[in-house]
Structure formats: structure tokens, C-alpha cells
Amino acid sequence: MDMDMDNLDSKRKAPRRKGDDRVILHFDLDCFYAQCIENANPHLKSVPLGIKQKSILATCNYVARKHGVKKLMGIQEAKRLCPDLVLADGEDLSPFRDVSKQIYSLLKSYSWNGRVERLGLDEAFLDVTDVVAYNLGLVNHHCLEESWFCLSREDPERGFAFDAREVKGCVWPPDFVSDRENEGTDSLRLRLLFGSHLAFYLRQQIEGLGYTSACGISTNKLLAKLAGDRNKPRNQTTLLSSHSPVPFLDPLPLRKIPGIGSKTITAMKSLLKTDDDDDDLTVHNARTNPAVSPFALERLLAGSGGGGEKGIGQKVWLLLHGIDGSEVKPARDVPRQIGIEDTYRGLTQLSQVRTGLVQITTSLLRRMHVDLLDDVDAVTPPISPVPTSVGKGRWLAQPKTLRLTTRPYHPPSEWDKFEYNHGRVSKSAVLPRFVFDLNIEPESIAERLVEGTLMPLFHSLNPDKSKLCIGLLNVCVTNMDRAKESSRGGDIMAAFQRQREVEEIRGVAFADEPPDGEEKAEDTSDDTEVEWVEEEDEQDGVRCRLCGCVIPVFAVEAHGRWHELDEGWVEPQGG
DNA sequence: CCGGGCTCGT
DNA sequence: ACGAGCC
Ligand SMILES: Nc1ccn([C@H]2C[C@H](O)[C@@H](COP(=O)(O)OP(=O)(O)OP(=O)(O)O)O2)c(=O)n1
Ligand SMILES: [Mg+2]
Ligand SMILES: [Mg+2]
Numbered sequence: 001m002d003m004d005m006d007n008l009d010s011k012r013k014a015p016r017r018k019g020d021d022r023v024i025l026h027f028d029l030d031c032f033y034a035q036c037i038e039n040a041n042p043h044l045k046s047v048p049l050g051i052k053q054k055s056i057l058a059t060c061n062y063v064a065r066k067h068g069v070k071k072l073m074g075i076q077e078a079k080r081l082c083p084d085l086v087l088a089d090g091e092d093l094s095p096f097r098d099v100s101k102q103i104y105s106l107l108k109s110y111s112w113n114g115r116v117e118r119l120g121l122d123e124a125f126l127d128v129t130d131v132v133a134y135n136l137g138l139v140n141h142h143c144l145e146e147s148w149f150c151l152s153r154e155d156p157e158r159g160f161a162f163d164a165r166e167v168k169g170c171v172w173p174p175d176f177v178s179d180r181e182n183e184g185t186d187s188l189r190l191r192l193l194f195g196s197h198l199a200f201y202l203r204q205q206i207e208g209l210g211y212t213s214a215c216g217i218s219t220n221k222l223l224a225k226l227a228g229d230r231n232k233p234r235n236q237t238t239l240l241s242s243h244s245p246v247p248f249l250d251p252l253p254l255r256k257i258p259g260i261g262s263k264t265i266t267a268m269k270s271l272l273k274t275d276d277d278d279d280d281l282t283v284h285n286a287r288t289n290p291a292v293s294p295f296a297l298e299r300l301l302a303g304s305g306g307g308g309e310k311g312i313g314q315k316v317w318l319l320l321h322g323i324d325g326s327e328v329k330p331a332r333d334v335p336r337q338i339g340i341e342d343t344y345r346g347l348t349q350l351s352q353v354r355t356g357l358v359q360i361t362t363s364l365l366r367r368m369h370v371d372l373l374d375d376v377d378a379v380t381p382p383i384s385p386v387p388t389s390v391g392k393g394r395w396l397a398q399p400k401t402l403r404l405t406t407r408p409y410h411p412p413s414e415w416d417k418f419e420y421n422h423g424r425v426s427k428s429a430v431l432p433r434f435v436f437d438l439n440i441e442p443e444s445i446a447e448r449l450v451e452g453t454l455m456p457l458f459h460s461l462n463p464d465k466s467k468l469c470i471g472l473l474n475v476c477v478t479n480m481d482r483a484k485e486s487s488r489g490g491d492i493m494a495a496f497q498r499q500r501e502v503e504e505i506r507g508v509a510f511a512d513e514p515p516d517g518e519e520k521a522e523d524t525s526d527d528t529e530v531e532w533v534e535e536e537d538e539q540d541g542v543r544c545r546l547c548g549c550v551i552p553v554f555a556v557e558a559h560g561r562w563h564e565l566d567e568g569w570v571e572p573q574g575g
Numbered sequence: 576c577c578g579g580g581c582t583c584g585t
Numbered sequence: 586a587c588g589a590g591c592c
Binding site: 028032119120121122123258259260261262263264307308309312403421424425426427428 | 586587588589590591592
């Protein structure tokens with residue numbers, strides 16, 4: 001079905017895509033683990049502090065970062081850069097989880113729609129479109145400097161005063177001028193401005209708990225997160241150019257875009273025929289190269305053999321242009337899985353494995369009580385015992401599956417021979433119901449779980465006892481039900497259909513040839529070879545609607561169904 | 576001297 | 586059960 005002109009025209013007149021009218025906040029606590037340790041030991045706030053897990057630093061405070069210490073750096077290197085670095089152990093995540101829970105509860109209490117999505121222990125997205133819209137309706141446009149931000153629909157007194165003439169905190173771009181004749185009630189700038197004041201208020205509330213944070217304010221999750229990165233400790237950034245984010249994204253290293261990981265980078269480098277360092281490959285490099293099409297990406301990442309995510313090509317291409325329609329998910333009352341793991345310098349005897357599993361399992365049962373049992377204290381109980389609370393604890397969820405994961409140990413001398421996670425394997429079993437019986441001694445539960453379920457799993461994962469050498473044990477309970485939704489096809493035609501959808505947004509076809517009726521055996525692929533066309537003459541090219549990058553004409557001709565575009569084309573900077 | 580987690584898609 | 590991505 002060819003697109004008709006009506007369709008094209010409507011896209012052009014109403015370029016608003018889904019997500020453009022939202023207000024999204026992204027919070028990220030500053031050096032989270034370090035702040036947790038500092039608040040428990042305030043004298044550490046002024047010294048360089050690293051939080052270690054075995055031989056690496058999970059994170060470090062900003063005093064240490066001044067000396068060049070980085071997150072995830074080896075301890076040896078960190079000590080070399082900063083001999084005075086103070087180390088605290090962070091292998092047990094319980095104290096960090098407890099703080100995390102406090103902060104999320106606070107944020108949740110200010111949300112009207114429950115859309116507070118947690119990312120790790122220290123980040124959250126909030127969709128505050130409704131709160132902002134409500135306050136936009138109340139504002140007196142003749143007295144912006146003495147505005148009142150309502151935090152409750154029921155109680156108008158609950159809120160804070162603010163100056164609605166200016167955005168709170170940092171702004172990008174720094175020289176932004178609102179282009180429209182005037183900011184109507186519905187203007188993007190005013191909505192983000194309101195979001196910025198709400199963000200500042202919430203950051204102050206978080207500081208009331210003792211923790212500083214960064215925040216990004218924009219119209220989707222991708223942009224909000226990246227905006228927050230712009231001004232990092234204890235600050236916030238509003239992306240006023242959220243409607244045309246390409247100049248904001250272009251200078252960023254590709255690696256910084258959430259959703260584009262190392263595998264995707266490798267695939268894109270092969271399309272770009274570059275050997276650049278990952279950090280030197282920018283969004284601009286990828287965005288302006290015609291070889292980087294949704295379909296080409298799809299073939300590399302999800303094509304025959306690679307069981308990658310269907311639609312990954314489309315997703316990545318859209319991310320490069322700042323488009324992210326994904327919703328802020330509602331806060332969950334209970335996590336989908338709870339796991340505990342530990343690493344070892346090679347466990348060679350079953351007795352050692354058993355001891356490790358008992359340790360982990362004891363810890364896991366304690367976590368299950370804190371996270372899945374209602375009414376228990378919000379703080380992890382000190383030291384060893386699993387809470388024996390026979391009291392009025394009710395299970396919020398009862399996981400159904402127990403999974404054991406192991407990985408062999410390899411000494412550093414063999415690190416070049418194996419991938420880091422080589423040999424990682426896991427196996428699941430039904431989680432026995434007795435773990436939910438609050439009348440049984442916790443120590444007894446752990447023993448029975450290890451003897452009856454985990455050791456058998458271990459034997460089946462690791463049948464060869466002669467060269468037993470374990471580097472990692474992980475025990476995880478799952479199955480607090482996972483929703484699966486109907487998925488689209490992953491075949492080659494579906495991949496091309498997805499590319500067509502992107503073409504609608506982009507306004508011009510990609511250079512890829514349409515697939516033939518039958519699948520060509522993954523051949524020399526002449527059609528993947530996209531030649532660069534060296535032409536300064538833009539008359540022979542068309543421009544991408546989103547970013548204005550020039551696409552050589554042959555791309556259009558190759559596809560054959562875009563002749564109409566030449567007439568109706570509107571230069572991007574016109575409006 | 577390469578943590579200890581979590582979610583999602585296939 | 587595993588891979589990829591995120592913190
Ligand atoms: N690969 C990772 C990433 C993060 N973390 C932990 C340690 C961090 O303290 C916490 C939050 O991760 P961030 O990436 O937000 O890092 P920080 O909060 O420490 O620093 P920043 O100030 O840059 O946000 O999660 C970890 O253990 N391993
Ligand atoms: Mg973070
Ligand atoms: Mg952080």
C-alpha cells in the first residue's frame with residue numbers, strides 16, 4: 001500500500017509524535033553507594049572514598065573523582081592515582097537497598113499516576129505530565145513571578161511558591177530563545193519550565209533525606225536521562241530543545257545512548273567501516289552515514305542466527321534521532337526477581353560449594369523477608385539471623401522458581417583465552433513451598449533448600465567433579481509473574497516493514513534494496529554496499545525531515561516510490 | 576585484582 | 586536458558 005499525499009501532508013503539518021507532549025523527569029543520585037556510606041560515617045564526606053567489591057570500585061565519591069579515580073576502576077589503579085583513597089566494602093547491597101527504598105517511596109508519594117519507574121538502585125523516571133498540565137491550567141500569566149505549584153488536587157495549600165518566569169536550574173541549549181510568537185498555555189517551554197521547578201522541589205525533598213542528586217527534564221525517557229548527565233553532581237538540566245534534539249545528541253559518544261550497548265556498537269562500526277575507539281564514535285557519525293539504516297542494523301543484530309531483539313534496528317535508528325516512545329512504567333510493589341551472588345577464587349570441593357550456597361541462601365531468605373513480606377521493618381535487620389517473625393507478616397508475592405547459576409574460575413593469566421562470562425550456566429527448579437512457612441527456623445529452611453534443591457541443581461550443572469573450580473555462585477528466586485505481549489514478526493519482510501515506518505517519519509527512503517520474494521542465502525550482499533556519494537550539491541540530494549542530513553538521491557531512486565517527495569519538500573529550518 | 580545486582584526479549 | 590542491556 002503506497003502512501004498517499006494526504007498522509008504525508010498530515011505528518012508534515014502535525015509533526016508531533018507520541019511522547020512529544022509528555023513531561024518526563026529522570027533522577028540519578030550522585031555517587032550513590034558513596035553517599036550511603038558517608039551518611040553513616042559523616043567524617044568520610046571530606047576524604048576520597050571508594051566503595052569496593054572484591055578487587056574493583058563500584059563507585060567513589062567526588063573527592064576521589066577529582067584525583068582521576070573512576071567508577072568501576074581496579075583498586076590497584078585507583079590507589080596509584082590516589083594513595084589516600086579510603087576504601088569501604090560494598091559487597092553487601094542491603095544498606096543501599098534500604099536507602100533506595102526510602103527515596104522511591106518519597107518520589108512515589110508525589111506522583112499522581114503512579115508512573116515511577118526505577119532503574120537500578122539510584123535512578124527513577126517520573127511521568128509528571130498530569131501534574132504539570134494541572135498547574136499550567138491554574139497559572140496566572142500576568143503574575144508569573146509569584147506562582148503556586150499545587151502538589152495535590154484535593155488540598156490546594158499543599159505545594160510551593162515559585163517564579164514561573166524562568167526555568168529552574170541549567171538549560172540546554174544555553175542560548176535558547178523561545179521561537180514562537182508567545183508561549184501559550186500549551187507551549188513546550190512552559191511545560192518543561194514547570195517540570196524544572198517540580199524537579200528542583202523534589203531534589204530538595206531528597207536532600208532532606210540526606211542525598212544529593214541530578215535530574216534531567218525533557219519529553220521522553222531517553223532525552224530526560226541524557227539531559228541530566230549534562231550537569232552532574234547536585235544539579236539539573238532542562239532540555240528546552242526537546243522538539244529538535246539532534247544538535248543535543250550529535251556530539252555525544254554513541255556509547256552514551258541508553259539502549260546501545262557494546263554489541264550494537266560493534267555492529268554499527270562494521271557498517272561504518274571504522275576502527276575508531278568506542279568513545280570517538282559519535283551519534284553524528286552514525287546518524288549521517290547512509291549505511292546505518294534500520295534494516296541493515298536489524299540484519300546484523302537480529303538476522304539469521306543472531307537471536308537478537310526483533311525491531312532492534314528501528315529502535316536504534318530512532319534513538320539516534322532522540323525518539324523514544326517508551327512509557328514510564330508504573331511502580332511495582334514487588335521486584336520480579338531477587339538474587340544473591342558471590343565470587344570466589346576457585347572453589348574446588350563440594351563442601352566449599354555447600355558452605356557458599358548456605359551463606360547465599362541465608363542472605364536470600366533475609367532479602368525475601370524484607371522485600372516480599374508486608375509489615376516487616378523497612379530496614380534490613382543487623383548481622384546474621386533471618387527474622388524469625390512469626391507475627392503478622394503476609395507474603396506480597398510468592399516466587400515459584402529457584403535458579404542456580406555458576407561460572408568457572410579462571411586465573412588472571414587465562415583472561416585473554418576466555419570471555420569474561422565464559423562457562424556461565426544456570427538451571428532452575430521449583431521453589432519448595434516450605435520457604436514461606438514462617439514457623440520454621442530460618443536456618444533450617446536454608447539447610448533444607450541447599451540439601452534438597454540447590455545441591456542437586458549444582459550437580460546437574462557441574463557433573464565433572466574431577467576439575468571442579470567455581471568462580472561464581474548465584475541463587476535467584478523468580479516468577480513473580482512476567483507479562484508477555486504479542487510480538488511482531490522477526491522475518492525479513494517484517495524487518496523491512498519496520499524500516500518503512502521509519503521512512504515515514506524520516507520523509508525519505510533508505511538506500512537498502514527491498515528484499516526479493518525469496519530470501520537470498522546470506523550472499524556477497526552487493527546490496528549492503530552503500531557507496532558514499534561525494535557531492536556538495538544538495539540539489540541532487542534530499543534531507544531527512546528530522547535532522548536535515550543529506551541523503552543522496554540514489555537512495556530514493558533505489559526504492560522507487562518517493563518521487564512525490566521532491567515537490568512537496570519543505571526545508572527544515574523554514575519553521 | 577573482572578561487583579553484585581536487576582529487566583526484558585527470544 | 587541465555588543474551589543484551591541497565592545501574
Ligand atoms: N556497573 C555498575 C553500575 C552501578 N553500580 C552501583 C554503584 C553506584 O553507586 C550505583 C549507581 O550507579 P550510577 O551509574 O548512577 O553511579 P553513581 O551514582 O555511583 O555515580 P554518579 O554520580 O555518576 O551517578 O550503582 C554498580 O555496582 N555497578
Ligand atoms: Mg545511576
Ligand atoms: Mg547515580
